[in-house]
Amino acid sequence: MLIAYPIQYLVDLPSSAGHWASDKLGTHASLIAEIERLREEHLQLKTRLLTYESLEGENARLRGLLASAERFREHRILVAELLSIDMDPFRQKVVINKGETQGVYEGQPILDANGVMGQVTDVDPVSATAILISDPSHAIPVQINRNGVRTLAVGTGQADRLVLPHIPANTDILAGDVASTSGLGGLYPSDYPVAEITEVKRLPGEPFARVSARPLARLDRAREVLLVWWDLDPGGDIAPEGDSHSGAGTEERERAGTPGITSETMAVRTGPLRPADRPEETGR
Amino acid sequence: MRQSSTLVLTIALTLLAAIMLAIVPLPDWSRAFRPEWVLLVLIYWSMALPAMVGVGVAWSVGLLMDVMEGSLIGQHALGFAVTVYVVLHLYQRIRAFPLAQQAAAVTLLLIPYMSVSLWVLGMSGHSPGAWRYWAPLLTSALVWPVVFPVLRSLRRRATRF
Numbered sequence: 001m002l003i004a005y006p007i008q009y010l011v012d013l014p015s016s017a018g019h020w021a022s023d024k025l026g027t028h029a030s031l032i033a034e035i036e037r038l039r040e041e042h043l044q045l046k047t048r049l050l051t052y053e054s055l056e057g058e059n060a061r062l063r064g065l066l067a068s069a070e071r072f073r074e075h076r077i078l079v080a081e082l083l084s085i086d087m088d089p090f091r092q093k094v095v096i097n098k099g100e101t102q103g104v105y106e107g108q109p110i111l112d113a114n115g116v117m118g119q120v121t122d123v124d125p126v127s128a129t130a131i132l133i134s135d136p137s138h139a140i141p142v143q144i145n146r147n148g149v150r151t152l153a154v155g156t157g158q159a160d161r162l163v164l165p166h167i168p169a170n171t172d173i174l175a176g177d178v179a180s181t182s183g184l185g186g187l188y189p190s191d192y193p194v195a196e197i198t199e200v201k202r203l204p205g206e207p208f209a210r211v212s213a214r215p216l217a218r219l220d221r222a223r224e225v226l227l228v229w230w231d232l233d234p235g236g237d238i239a240p241e242g243d244s245h246s247g248a249g250t251e252e253r254e255r256a257g258t259p260g261i262t263s264e265t266m267a268v269r270t271g272p273l274r275p276a277d278r279p280e281e282t283g284r
Numbered sequence: 285m286r287q288s289s290t291l292v293l294t295i296a297l298t299l300l301a302a303i304m305l306a307i308v309p310l311p312d313w314s315r316a317f318r319p320e321w322v323l324l325v326l327i328y329w330s331m332a333l334p335a336m337v338g339v340g341v342a343w344s345v346g347l348l349m350d351v352m353e354g355s356l357i358g359q360h361a362l363g364f365a366v367t368v369y370v371v372l373h374l375y376q377r378i379r380a381f382p383l384a385q386q387a388a389a390v391t392l393l394l395i396p397y398m399s400v401s402l403w404v405l406g407m408s409g410h411s412p413g414a415w416r417y418w419a420p421l422l423t424s425a426l427v428w429p430v431v432f433p434v435l436r437s438l439r440r441r442a443t444r445f
Contacts, residue, residue, distance in 0.1 A: 003348065003351065004348070004351045004352045007300070007303060007304060007307075007352065008307065008352065010304065011304050011307050011308055011309075015309065084309045085307040085308070085309060086306075086307050086308065086309050086310060086315060086318075086353075087307070087353050087354045087355075088353040088354055088355040089315050089316060089318075090405050090410045090411075090412050091354060091355065091410055093354040095354075122354075129354050135410075136409050136410055137408070137409050137410070157410065220312065
């Protein structure tokens with residue numbers, strides 16, 4: 001809310017000033033070490049990106065052979081900072097310092113470097129509130145990377161635990177499996193890592209296994225989060241209104257061709273790979 | 285006229301300070317023990333100046349808190365209003381209590397507020413499910429002997445002008 005933001009900003013000020021000061025006043029040596037470390041990391045990531053690009057090409061070729069409609073898409077990303085204020089301790093919510101003026105929209109996914117964190121629920125001019133995947137009223141559609149089992153991961157109210165309540169006892173799922181977003185539900189882009197399965201309990205006499213998972217995103221420690229603009233399936237009717245976007249968001253939307261239906265988008269609509277185009281919306 | 289505007293300003297500023305204390309980040313282990321700063325300040329003002337701070341003010345401040353903390357709209361508002369309503373009935377008695385007894389009374393006054401919050405949380409599926417939920421009862425009573433003299437001296441300073 002607009003009235004709330006100045007107060008929240010004021011409370012956040014000492015901590016962000018502290019970060020600013022430690023950046024400004026960092027010693028020469030520590031800054032050089034930091035740059036060194038970042039340069040190394042940059043090099044490593046770049047190398048990995050090289051192989052990624054060749055894989056992407058290969059993937060596109062193979063999908064071409066299969067005449068599949070799915071393809072890789074680049075997503076626009078914006079870094080936002082969390083305000084360091086405490087919200088209601090029984091809800092898992094955060095406030096970020098980007099809002100409507102930056103094109104943030106309701107339902108927008110937020111990530112950190114390790115995985116999915118949650119989605120935006122309220123947008124104000126210069127700030128936004130987001131619900132984390134660990135909130136008890138939030139569920140995120142996921143699939144197990146190893147074998148593609150689709151299910152939901154529901155929050156528990158603890159930042160380090162999710163539960164997967166709808167897994168039949170005989171399903172192939174093991175501790176250590178990684179669950180990624182499945183893209184069903186239409187709110188989250190597919191194939192972003194969400195959680196690692198930590199425990200699978202199969203109780204005789206119970207039809208469902210008790211499965212717990214640990215979110216991969218550092219829900220309680222992250223300070224920077226990534227806001228993602230991703231194209232819903234072209235022609236998707238619940239695509240967030242274009243007018244809430246500004247700048248690069250709109251041009252990306254145009255690139256995906258929301259108004260003009262090309263043969264490609266038709267293929268997606270009728271494509272065999274997406275039978276359930278849009279089941280119920282989750283996580284509200 | 286001038287006196288009352290200073291007083292209004294004092295009340296607003298103390299409430300603002302309390303709201304800020306309520307959302308200042310604390311380490312995870314101590315979050316559950318955060319005293320109910322805003323409600324303590326509301327209790328003080330409704331006790332000292334029942335004609336100025338009543339259920340309406342409590343309700344508005346509660347709505348602001350809901351927005352601030354992202355809780356269900358009305359959760360704090362309802363709890364604050366109920367508590368202040370009780371205070372408005374009992375203020376003459378509580379005023380006469382010695383400080384320690386006042387702290388005990390504050391604990392009792394917090395119970396309806398905490399219960400209302402618990403109901404709302406339970407109904408919206410965020411049930412706390414731990415005894416630690418009630419910890420603010422204790423910590424609020426512990427900080428009352430500090431809150432009360434500070435607010436009293438502020439009020440006296442404001443009324444002297």
